[in-house]
Each structure stands twice: as structure tokens, then as C-alpha cells.
Amino acid sequence: MTSWLIGQDPDTTLKNLPVYEMEEIPVVADRDARLSVSYSAGLVTMVPDSVMKSRPRWSDLVSLLPGGMMKEFGGSAGVQTLTSRGTTSSQNVVVLDGMVLNDGLTGTTNLGLVQPSQLSRLTFRSGGYSSDVAAGGLGSTLYLGSRSERKPSIRLETSYGSWNTLTTTASLSGQSGSWFGSGVISRSSSDGNFDFIRPGETVTSQREWNAGRQISGLVTGGYESGDLTLQSVFMVTTQHQQVPGAVATGNPNNDGAVMDQSDVRWIPSFSGLLNGNRYRMSGLVRSTQTKYDDPDAPSGPVDWSDREQALRLDWIPEGSNWPAVGLYLRNQKGNADVWLGKPTVFRQDRQSLALFSGWDGEWIRIQGRLETSSDYSPLMTGAVAGVIRHENWYATLSLIRNARFPSFTEIQFRKTGETLFPEQYTGFEPELRFTGRWLSATTRGFWYRIDHKIIGIPQTPVRWSAINAGSVIGTGIEQTVTAQTDWVEWWGQFIWQRVTLTDQKNRVLNGKQVVYTPFLQGATGFTSAMGSWQLGTDLSFTGERYWGSLNLPDERLYAVALWNATIAYQSGILTTPIHLTFKVQNITGYRYEWVRSYPMPGRSIILEATCDFL
Template sequence: MYLYVWAMLLFMPLVLCAQQRADTTRTHQLPEIVISERYQTREVMATAPVQTFGKEKLSSLGVLQVSDAVKHFAGVTVKDYGGIGGLKTVSLRSLGAEHTAVSYDGVTLNDTQTGQVDIGRFSLDNVDKLTLSNGQSDQIFQSARMFASAGVLNIQTLTPQFEKEKRTNLSTSLKSGSWGLLNPSLLLEQQIGEKWALALNAEWMQADGQYPYTMHYGGEKDSTSREKRKNTEVRTLRAEAGLFGNFSDTQQWRLKVYYYQASRGLPGATTLYYDYASQHLWDKNIFAQSQYKKEFSRKWVFQSSAKWSWNYQRYLDPDYKSSTGKTENRYYQQEYYLSAALLYRALNNLSFALSSDGSIQTLNANQPSFAEPDRYSWLTAVAGKYVNEWITASASLLATVVNERTKDDANAANYRRLTPYASVSVKPFATEELRIRAFYKNIFRLPTFNDLYYNEVGNNTLSPEKITQYNLGLAYAREINGFVPYVSLTVDAYCNKVEDKIMAIPTKNIFVWSMVNLGEVEIKGLDATATITLQPWKDIRLSLSGNYTYQRALDVTDPDGKTYNQQIAYTPRVSGSGQMSLEMPWINLSYSFVHAGKRYVLGQNLPENRLNSYTDHSIAANRDFRIKKLKTNLRVEVLNLLDENYEIVRNFPMPGRSVRATFKVIY
């Protein structure tokens, strides 16, 4: 029944559009539901902080995966366990990865088992732009699920665009580098008639990952040895197919099918003289999603989405048997998701939106006593937005209804909640593009299936984590002259309060833990970003950008506790990044760095729990060549230029200096 309903909504636009008269006079590009002005201007005009990396910016950063690019956003902490195949999760303003939604072409990805999306599995090969929104974006015409988190990372893939009388685009690339990296990819775009376009994209990546690192043994005289990471091989395959229907200026439809599989060794922690690891992880992920948009008139616009996803994970630890006698665990997740939204433009500068989402999430495992939970969610959001030359204001109210069931009826309680959001941006001076902005948001995240039902650990009486967000900031942008085409600056002060934080504590022994609502965290910080573009000559352009974050994320749970008023684990007080790109007719050069201050691996900020600060520098050079009708590009990068030996997570050393080369051909 689930598959029948999903399939009907997935392909309904084909039925609706089949009898429409073909418009053969021109080709329509699929418009996104975003403001069409350039990214930097949108960032300045936004009522809440938003950061965007377009395709050119991503290229200048010299990054391989989405996780590498996200490290350059302000206020972001990426937990990275090292290497290409290591798990990578994103936390926004120290709220935890579970509070950051990850969206793929406007439809959110979901992992109900852990609440965390591994952004290391997404390549940048077919990404058009990355957008990170704090609170929520000013786009009120979106699915209800996009309102339901403390922040959103949106991955927007390429939409086919064709030059005049050209119906096929083809590009292929090959990346190769240190530690056995081999990464070929292919992108094919084909125009089919006047209304349709097809995009196919696939890539394979493999690496042995056996990079060297320095192991410290401690003692009165710190002794070291040079070792190599073990059990680090990774093999991944990603394939995507997209079908784009551009029926008219007022009606569009797209269908995307995505497949990903990975096989990777888990290198484990490097402690004392022990670096043995034998664990292995296999992942498979398939999803199909459909999006349809129809403008009935200037005032009314309708949008719908449907998605089905299936996730498989197999974890093998041949050296350990669980209480069920198994050395491996297998998990199967499925999700059925439907969304509909309606936009009403009441006046030229006033609009309202209503959106409603329904989803069913299931989880099964190869454990005889597993709870086999199902989660039924219904989200409804109503939002309004007012815009004129001087002010932008938006507000929304989200209603959440969640019901759960398990095979033994030992499920968590059903949940109902209303959560508000409000934001405003004011332009005080007519002659300057200076904006004062502020937002308030109250939101929560439900316990994950692991929190609730994991064997010997789960607690089905957990309450959701609740968050209150406040933000006050300034944004400024200006085009000065031909020499300085563009300057922008943003500064935002924020305060986040977390209640009923879900934490794991030991119970009868150190091997059996339990999940409880124990923690309260208060996070105060400052994010600053700056961008300047210089053009000293016609064909030479220099772009400089950077960001800085200062935050105090303090545990305020128990005044008598050992961690009271101390920085929470893995949260640096100071972090930042910088980028420089120099575009010249004969070569393009770029430089980037990422910095994180000292952090603590536990809530007690003791010297023995401290991780040192680090700065990772990278440089790159690339040049375009034209061979008849073929456009080619050769890019060479040096990563971690200073060969710094550092850790983001304790005892998981990051790679040292490495070299990577990319050759790309475009037809």
C-alpha cells in the first residue's frame, strides 16, 4: 500500500501534463524557488544568517567532498574521524549534528536510526551550490520539514542548461592522488525534445587510505614513532539519474533517482602501542524523489514532493560477539515521504504559505530482540513574509504530530508540539546596503531510534531535546568602483539554550550505558564573515574571503557537577577559515586554510583532556585548455601544505601533506 501511494504521487505530474499542448517555440529552464539575484546580495538581505558557496567558489576551495567544503562555513563544527572514508557529521553553532537538517535538491535526507547524516558520502562533482541557513531561510514556500530544525545545509545539484542548438553536454574527470586515490566520474546531459532534459551522473572512488602519522606515547620525555593508518581502505560508487520536465514558464517537474554504496574499513583509535583494527562497514542507500511546481495565477502557486528511500548498513567486528552471539549487525531503514505546499501572494510585498508533510519511517535489524520501531510523522507549517525596500519580516508556526509503535508495544509516547519562528531585517539608510537583522526560533529534535530502542542502552521514556535560538546581527555590502567591485561584511551575535539534552551515562558497569534527559547547555557566540573582490586589470581578479567564530558553549546542568560552566566536548572557543583566489588568463591560483582552537574531549576541561589547536593550509593551481571543440581543465592541489599532525577527534589522526591532481574534459 505504501509503495502504491508513493508511486502515484511520484508520477502524477506526468499524467497531469500528458495532454497539454506542446510549446515548441522555446526551451524553458527549470526555475528554482529562490531569489534570482547573486548569492552575496541574498546573504546580506537575509533576516537570518545564510552562507552560500557557488560552483566557482567550491572549485577555488580545492575540496573533494561536501564535508570538506562545509568546514569553511562560519559557526560550523565538522566531526571528522580521518581519511576519505571516515564518518563526517556537521554541527551548527554547537547544537549537535541531530539538529542540522541536510537537504538534497530541496528534499531533506533522514536517518531516524542515528539522527546524523554522513555528509562525507556526497561528492562535489555535480553540485551547483551549498547553502547553510541558521534558524531557517527567508524562503517560506518550502516543505514543512525544512522548518523543523535549528539549521539547514542544502545541497543543490546541477540543472541541465544547453547552449543554442546544442542538445548534449558531456563531461568526464579523473582525480588521482596520495594514498591510492582514484576517482573517475562522468556527467551526461541530454535534451529530449523541447520540454524534457535528462541528466546522468556516476562516479567511483577508491583509496587505500594508509597515510602516515606521528604517534605520541607520553611520559616524562614524550617519545614518538612514525606509523601508518591501518584498515583504512574505501570503495564507493555513486550514481544519479535526473529527469527534468519544463512544460511551461508556470509548470515544472523533476524526478531524481540516487544510488550509493560503500565498503570501508574502520581504522579505530590509535592508543598507546595498539593500532590494530578489523571492523568493517558496508552501506547501501537508494532513494527516488519527485518534485512538481505549478503556478495557477500570479497569486497562487502549488508545489508537491514525494520520496521513497531505503538504507542498508552492515557492521562487522570479527573480534567481538554481542550478547546475541553475533559478530555483525545489519540494519534496514525505509522512509515514505509526501509533501504539499501552497503559496498565496496577497499583495506585491506580502505573501503567505501553507505546507504539510507526512512520513513513515521504519527500522529493522538482524537481532531477535530488536524493537522494530515505526514512526509516523505529520508536520504542518503556516508562514508569512513581508518585503519592501526598507524591511523584510517573516514568521512561521510549525505543528508536529508524531506517533510510534514497536512490535512489543514498548514504544515511546506519542508527541504533539507547536514551535514558532520570527525574523526581521531592517535597512536604516537609503544610500547604504546596511541591514540590521534578528531572529527567534523555538524548536526541538526527537530522540533517535538508537536513543530509544538500542539493546541494553535505549530508553523509551526520553523527552525531545528542546532549543531556543536568538540572533542579532549586521550585514553590509557595497559595490565601490571598478577596482573594488564588491565588498561584504556580516557580524552576528547569538545565544542558544538547550534543555533536556540527551546524554549517555554508565549504569551497572562501564560497558552498559543508558540514555537519559540530563543536560542543559547555554551557547553564546559571535560569527563574522568578510568578502572583498579586487580587479586591478581587466583580465585579472583577486577574491579574498574569511570567517571567524567565537563561542562559549557551557554545560549549565548541575551547579555542583564537575562539568558545570565548562566548555562542552569538541567545541573550540575560536575557529575560522580563509580563502584567496587569483584568476588570470594563463593560470588560476587559490589558497585556503581552516583553523580550530584548542578543544576538550570530555566535559571536564582538564589539561589531560585537551586537544591542541591546528591550522590546515591548502594551495591549488588550475588552467583551462581548449582542444578543438573540447574544453579541458588541469588542476593540481597540495593539501595540508605544512604537514601538520593533528586530530579533530582524539586518537583519530588526520592525513598529513598530500597531493591531488584532476583532469577534466567538457564537450
């Protein structure tokens, strides 16, 4: 996947153009003929028709996003969180059908609760432009669209790979008159043993990694007539993980721990036209329960409960795809029962309100947001962007002011004496892009400052402290290039970022100074389609001392490389399309650390089969 944005001919109103095809999932950028600024900054999108053709894993998708990286706890059947540009998971927001999925206790989103097979659309915005609407992400925002098919279809998919990773998905969709509905159910399981080196160890140890299983279902139904659309999305997910004891407590003799999580979400929505203007209302009702039990851990069992109700209202003027006025209201309640020498209960009761407005013109875009919470006074955030076009050249300058409230977990687990204020992001991002017939290239720079930066200090997977690191300044550059012909396409990207703490001398933990090391990420690959055969390969690498968290003085720059090779064949047997994919994945340069977990290391072999019955 690449981050470059492809243009289009001026005589076209709206068009989807392929950028890079991974297992028949092209990443595209939608562009309006007016050269709307809405689509000029860090946009990567998968379109519905293409997403339906294959079911990649989250690690395949996110690891190739510009600056993105997955943390996997339990493999493809476990907890999976998103980070980007070296930020922590809580600084990256995930939005499903316009509603924020990040929970109030941890501030993060477990992407494992939503399977790619349940989606019809994915849009990724990085950097300051992740402040779109009411999202409020500092690192990136991942916009997801739930699968809502109209075409009658029955589909069965299965994949099997190394570490006994088995995923099976069944889906059904149809339409009767103005009513439509679709359902997807997926089961995934994984377990395995592999070698990893713990910090301080010189001998590779054979241990069992997180064995997990997951069952998730998503049902979408609704009514559509003319300009009126009513839709309801219901999602249920259960997860079970067996965490090795050495990971849980650092004691290799520990028998391990068990973590169970259940999540239920309901997202109703209404959309209609009145006098050419579109009005939209969405809601969210969520209940999440997590239990972590490690008999040998000094902190004892942890029981988290998190509930939320949210409401969103949008007014979108005629001829625009950007809300002129919007409102986002959230009510979050939760508690965490832990053992800290004695039974301790942390409770959360937070109400927040965000008012946002924007105007999207041909050459300039302005957006703003006023957000207030029961924890803090109102915060003003916003962004302004302008674009200049000359033939095949496009220049964009974006100025951003964004903010993020600390999560309940960060506030409660803060280090003694630390005061955590809302993180505030200020930055600008210039972008220069060339779009030709066979070659496209984008150079994007970014500079930002985060005040009241929160850094997490992991102690166990569920017990950590948070400190206020003061001000953080980051600078970086992104470079992407894509070349394509009628039958082959090559792409490459590289990202460099340097982060410093302005008051670094005052940041000392256990006698050691807190520092950051550079963040590097690069990727390259090609795809080729010849008749029914498709060949592809890609290589990506990421390097950083600690991934978006505490960094102790250490000049080593750990790098992780992910290599994929894919051979796919599609055939029609009795008018039934069958799609077979054979993939070899290899991850190198792996070192196990507390705060960093990547997709399972080593070499994995995956065979995927997809069959459409209608």
C-alpha cells in the same frame, strides 16, 4: 567560503554576485530588491553554472562554511557527517530537493552518499534559522539541489591524490523538446597509512586508516512545459570500508572490521502554477542497509535496516518564494540487530507530521511550524525576523524557537534510567552588515538555550550511550570581512562560542564531571584570477576539546588547522575546455579521539582534471 551576505542595487530584481571563488565555485547570496528577510540570516549558496565547473570534496566545502566541520570515517570514499558550531551530527539536517535525508535510526546523514558532482545548488543556513520549513535542525541545515541539466553535455572528471585517493566522475545531460534528463556516476576509493596518537599514548604509531571505496549514481529526468514541471530523481550508492582494529576496539592486535552500506532513494516531484500561485508536491522513498562486522568486538556484528516514505505539499503565493502553507508527512520503520550478551533487536515504527506556514515581507518575516510524532505530543516551533536598512547598512534581529525529536538510536541506546525528551532550542541572533563596493563586513551574535540536551557517549564506532544533559546555554559571535578588487579578493572569518550546562554539578559520568570547552573557528584566504590562470590559498582552524559530544574535565583546547593552496589553469583545445587544478592540502594539530574524526591528517597533493566534450 564566507558567511557574509552581499547586497545589490535597488534597481535590480534578482542577481547572483560572487563572494569567494574556490576552484571556480563562487559562493553567492541571492537577494531580492525588496530586501526580503528570507536572505538576511546566515545564507551561503553555490549557484548551478558555477558548480558545474569543478568538483571539490565535501571536506573542502563544509570545512569552510561558517561554523561547519566534517567528520570523515574512511576519507572521501567513506561516511561523512556534518557538524556546526560544536553540535552533534544528528542536530544538523540535510535536505535534498526539499526532502529531509537524515535517517530515523541514527538521526544523521551520510553526505558521502551524495557526491558534489551530482549537485547543482547548495545552500547553508546556520544557527536558529536552520529551522526553515520542515527541516528542524538545531545546529544548521544544508539544502542541496540535485543536478538537472538541460544543456547537452558530456563531461569526464578525475582526481588523484595522496593515500591513493582516486575519484572518477562521468556525466551526461540533454534535452529533447519538453523532456530533459541527466545522469552522473562516480567512483571513489582511498586507502593509506599515517601517524596518529591515541589518547594516553606518547609514541606515534604507524597504522592503516579506513580504506574504502564507493560507487554512486544519480539520474534525473522530467518534463517541463510552460508552468508545469514533473521531475524524478533516482539515487543509488554503495560503500565498503575497512576499519582498523585499533580504532574499532582500542586493541592494536585487532584485525579490524568491515562496514558495508547500501542506500537507494527516489524523489519524485510536481510543480505548477494556478492563478499566479505555485503548488508543489514532493515525495521520498528510501531504503538503507548497513552492516558492521568486527569479529573481535565484544558487541559482535551490527545489522541496521532503515526505510522511509515521506510526502511534502507546498502552496507558494504569487510573488513570494516562501511557502504560505505546507505539510510534511514521514513514515519511518527500521531495526538494528546487535549482540549485547545475547541477540537483541531494536525496532522503530515512527510516524510524524509537520504543518508549517510563513509570510515573507519587505521588512519582517514570520514562520511557524507545528510538529507531532507517534513518540511525543505536538511541539510548537517558529521564528520571527525583522530588518532595518539605511544606505549601505543592514540590521537584522531574529527570534527562534525550534525543536528536534530524539533519533531512534538515541532513545534505544540511552543510559540506564535516562529519559530523553525532544531537544528544544530557544534563541535570538542580532546581525549588523555593511555592504560597500570594495568592502563588506558582517557581525553576527547569537544566544541560545537548548532544553533536554542529548549528549552521546561513544563506546565503539557503532555502540554508544545517550544521556539527558538538562539545559545548555550557548553564546557566541561571528565576524566576517571581505575585500575585493577587479582581479583579487581577500576574505576572513572568526567564530567564538561558549557553551555551559545549567545543571552541570549534577552531570557526572564514571565519577567525572561532564563539561564543555569553548569552540573556536577561523578562516582566511584569497583568490586571484589572471587570464587563464587562477591562484588561491586558504587557511582554516577549529578548536574544541571534544567535537560536540561528551567532554571530560580537560583544559586542553585541541586545534586542527587545514591549509589549501590551489593553482588552476583552463585551456581550450579544439574548442574543448580543459580545467587542471593542482592542490596542496595540509592538516596539522591532529590528535585521534573516539568522538572526533577529521579529514585525513598530514599533507596531501591532489591533481584534478576536467574535460567537457560538448
